[in-house]
Amino acid sequence: xxxxxxxxxxxxxxxxxxxxxxxxxxxxxxxxxxxxxxxxxxxxxxxxxxxxxxxxxxxxxxxxxxxxxxxxxxxxxxxxxxxxxxxxxxxxxxxxxxxxxxxxxxxxxxxxxxxxxxxxxxxxxxxxxxxxxxxxxxxxxxxxxxxxxxxxxxxxxxxxxxxxxxxxxxxxx
Amino acid sequence: xxxxxxxxxxxxxxxxxxxxxxxxxxxxxxxxxxxxxxxxxxxxxxxxxxxxxxxxxxxxxxxxxxxxxxxxxxxxxxxxxxxxxxxxxxxxxxxxxxxxxxxxxxxxxxxxxxxxxxxxxxxxxxxxxxxxxxxxxxxxxxxxxxxxxxxxxxxxxxxxxxxxxxxxxxxxxxxxxxxxxxxxxxxxxxxxxxxxxxxxxxxxxxxxxxxxxxxxxxxxxxxxxxxxxxxxxxxxxxxxxxxxxxxxxxxxxxxxxxxxxxxxxxxxxxxxxxxxxxxxxxxxxxxxxxxxxxxxxxxxxxxxxxxxxxxxxxxxxxxxxxxxxxxxxxxxxxxxxxxxxxxxxxxxxxxxxxxxxxxxxxxxxxxxxxxxxxxxxxxxxxxxxxxxxxxxxxxxxxxxxxxxxxxxxxxxxxxxxxxxxxxxxxxxxxxxxxxxxxxxxxxxxxxxxxxxxxxxxxxxxxxxxxxxxxxxxxxxxxxxxxxxxxxxxxxxxxxxxx
Numbered sequence: 001x002x003x004x005x006x007x008x009x010x011x012x013x014x015x016x017x018x019x020x021x022x023x024x025x026x027x028x029x030x031x032x033x034x035x036x037x038x039x040x041x042x043x044x045x046x047x048x049x050x051x052x053x054x055x056x057x058x059x060x061x062x063x064x065x066x067x068x069x070x071x072x073x074x075x076x077x078x079x080x081x082x083x084x085x086x087x088x089x090x091x092x093x094x095x096x097x098x099x100x101x102x103x104x105x106x107x108x109x110x111x112x113x114x115x116x117x118x119x120x121x122x123x124x125x126x127x128x129x130x131x132x133x134x135x136x137x138x139x140x141x142x143x144x145x146x147x148x149x150x151x152x153x154x155x156x157x158x159x160x161x162x163x164x165x166x167x168x169x170x171x172x173x
Numbered sequence: 174x175x176x177x178x179x180x181x182x183x184x185x186x187x188x189x190x191x192x193x194x195x196x197x198x199x200x201x202x203x204x205x206x207x208x209x210x211x212x213x214x215x216x217x218x219x220x221x222x223x224x225x226x227x228x229x230x231x232x233x234x235x236x237x238x239x240x241x242x243x244x245x246x247x248x249x250x251x252x253x254x255x256x257x258x259x260x261x262x263x264x265x266x267x268x269x270x271x272x273x274x275x276x277x278x279x280x281x282x283x284x285x286x287x288x289x290x291x292x293x294x295x296x297x298x299x300x301x302x303x304x305x306x307x308x309x310x311x312x313x314x315x316x317x318x319x320x321x322x323x324x325x326x327x328x329x330x331x332x333x334x335x336x337x338x339x340x341x342x343x344x345x346x347x348x349x350x351x352x353x354x355x356x357x358x359x360x361x362x363x364x365x366x367x368x369x370x371x372x373x374x375x376x377x378x379x380x381x382x383x384x385x386x387x388x389x390x391x392x393x394x395x396x397x398x399x400x401x402x403x404x405x406x407x408x409x410x411x412x413x414x415x416x417x418x419x420x421x422x423x424x425x426x427x428x429x430x431x432x433x434x435x436x437x438x439x440x441x442x443x444x445x446x447x448x449x450x451x452x453x454x455x456x457x458x459x460x461x462x463x464x465x466x467x468x469x470x471x472x473x474x475x476x477x478x479x480x481x482x483x484x485x486x487x488x489x490x491x492x493x494x495x496x497x498x499x500x501x502x503x504x505x506x507x508x509x510x511x512x513x514x515x516x517x518x519x520x521x522x523x524x525x526x527x528x529x530x531x532x533x534x535x536x537x538x539x540x541x542x543x544x545x546x547x548x549x550x551x552x553x554x555x556x557x558x559x560x561x562x563x564x565x566x567x568x569x570x571x572x573x574x575x576x577x578x579x580x581x582x583x584x585x586x587x588x589x590x591x592x593x594x595x596x597x598x599x600x601x602x603x604x605x606x607x608x609x610x611x612x613x614x615x616x617x618x619x620x621x622x623x624x625x626x627x628x629x630x631x632x633x634x635x636x637x638x639x640x641x642x643x644x645x646x647x648x649x650x651x652x653x654x655x656x657x658x659x660x661x662x663x664x665x666x667x668x669x670x671x
Contacts, residue, residue, distance in 0.1 A: 005634060007627050008517075014631050016639070025639075029631055036632055044531070046636045050629060057633035060528035060585040067528060067585040068633030072595045073622065074585055075630035103524050103552050105228070129513065129522035129556040151228065153552065 096138030182254030187214035206232035306373035332361030338408025384432035418606025515588035528586035
């Protein structure tokens with residue numbers, strides 16, 4: 001069995017053979033051999049020695065992938081083979097979408113429908129955990145739709161304001 | 174002493190205050206907004222009053238709702254924690270006007286200390302060193318430029334009201350001053366409703382060293398030694414320790430005397446913190462934090478005192494039961510703050526569900542936290558999840574213990590800075606005690622997690638799949654339903670094959 005996995009921007013291929021008689025798993029990670037021997041760990045943990053080094057692993061799955069914790073390091077491991085079958089969280093938002101970088105609450109809407117805006121003009125102010133950020137117009141154009149109101153909870157991928165690009169404007173607005 | 178206390182806060186600090194109330198046999202009242210109904214503090218209190226609308230202004234900052242909650246439950250005193258209304262003079266006044274006890278300094282003292290230029294004048298008056306700069310707000314561009322010239326660039330433009338790094342800009346040259354002044358004034362106006370600004374000399378790579386003080390209503394003031402909090406991001410502390418590696422007994426004594434003088438000059442009563450910047454052996458008054466501090470546990474570990482208990486007793490009018498010479502300290506304590514934020518993305522907020530939380534324990538480890546497996550970290554409030562604090566006989570032992578505790582601290586589901594914190598406390602400059610407020614910028618600019626550490630994560634993924642026996646189309650294919658079932662059970666399948 002092979003897994004094509006992604007951690008952040010990095011891709012890894014992990015070949016998983018059947019376990020040997022003593023339980024040893026001889027993984028091949030990006031063409032490197034990695035010997036994994038299961039061992040007893042504390043309740044709730046997966047434990048093993050990896051190339052002779054003992055590790056204690058904590059795992060939690062969620063819709064985005066599998067979180068793995070090892071000695072203070074957390075990684076979100078995503079199954080690249082499954083990505084295609086899973087609806088993308090960012091499906092609704094294309095290039096230049098006015099969308100927050102992290103889950104937030106809308107604290108101000110600075111424009112009105114029909115308003116002509118310049119590139120980088122602030123459109124919406126969102127707040128997350130006491131940190132405010134301004135979402136700006138991706139290009140010069142006209143506000144065609146405002147899809148949020150003050151107090152709304154929003155997440156990456158939600159398009160808060162639609163700005164129709166100015167006719168004849170260059171790619172950079 | 175009162176018999177029932179309302180805690181006007183949430184998260185780890187509310188949990189921490191509730192614990193002392195329990196130990197003292199006092200009845201407790203928690204408040205919670207709609208998104209905090211399942212939060213730890215709301216479950217731990219004897220009674221919990223809902224505040225409704227989760228927005229801070231409509232919940233934890235709504236004075237009328239809090240006073241109403243106190244009245245309905247019969248609480249006689251209110252502990253404000255830190256943040257929210259802790260240093261709000263109007264809140265302190267209205268609590269007193271309602272015939273209740275505000276567990277903190279008086280409204281007058283809060284007002285005096287809240288204005289930085291007024292506080293600077295007060296400190297100068299009693300001989301506490303202040304950072305060279307203006308003692309009154311200034312908005313005239315020409316006079317600002319003259320003052321900056323006299324101080325020498327770079328200068329710091331600061332809001333007269335406020336704190337927390339808001340309304341603060343560095344100007345390295347006359348050309349940058351006007352823009353820095355406008356930006357600082359604008360931010361100050363929107364954050365604090367007061368656009369007044371002033372100038373200070375910008376100090377190069379100072380240490381942040383603060384003194385914990387206790388002042389009772391009978392004129393007794395003591396300090397409980399220092400905390401060094403130099404390692405910061407965006408002017409927010411990440412690592413705190415006591416004693417400071419930079420202080421010897423002579424300097425500690427001088428700074429401690431200055432901190433006590435500062436508290437007396439401000440007419441301060443209750444627990445507070447006098448913050449200084451330290452450059453070489455010169456220290457300068459920064460501000461007074463008129464509340465319990467986030468980092469108070471390391472002082473508790475060092476001195477053996479319970480600062481929240483001290484706050485309650487002082488507020489009840491009890492004289493301090495010890496003098497300065499009675500305050501002892503033992504060993505070394507260090508704390509790391511675990512925020513829900515992503516150090517890879519400029520410490521961007523990372524709210525969401527905690528899929529797994531296993532907090533560190535064992536000898537010399539204290540973990541104050543407001544989280545648990547399955548808890549939702551709301552988008553509305555401060556990102557602090559937990560504080561991992563350790564105590565050991567000396568600094569190297571404390572560092573080793575902190576590494577062990579951070580490695581034990583499992584938080585999955587939201588981003589945290591634990592991996593960065595581990596690298597910081599393992600680093601050579603930290604081991605050598607060479608810390609300053611630009612430490613992260615200098616030693617960990619654009620920090621990224623090491624690629625080489627991916628192997629255990631890949632192994633974890635594979636073992637989880639094998640143990641679950643569900644292959645590549647397992648539970649993860651069910652969207653938005655976090656699977657937090659114990660891997661122990663799933664290990665069974667793999668265990669049998671072993």
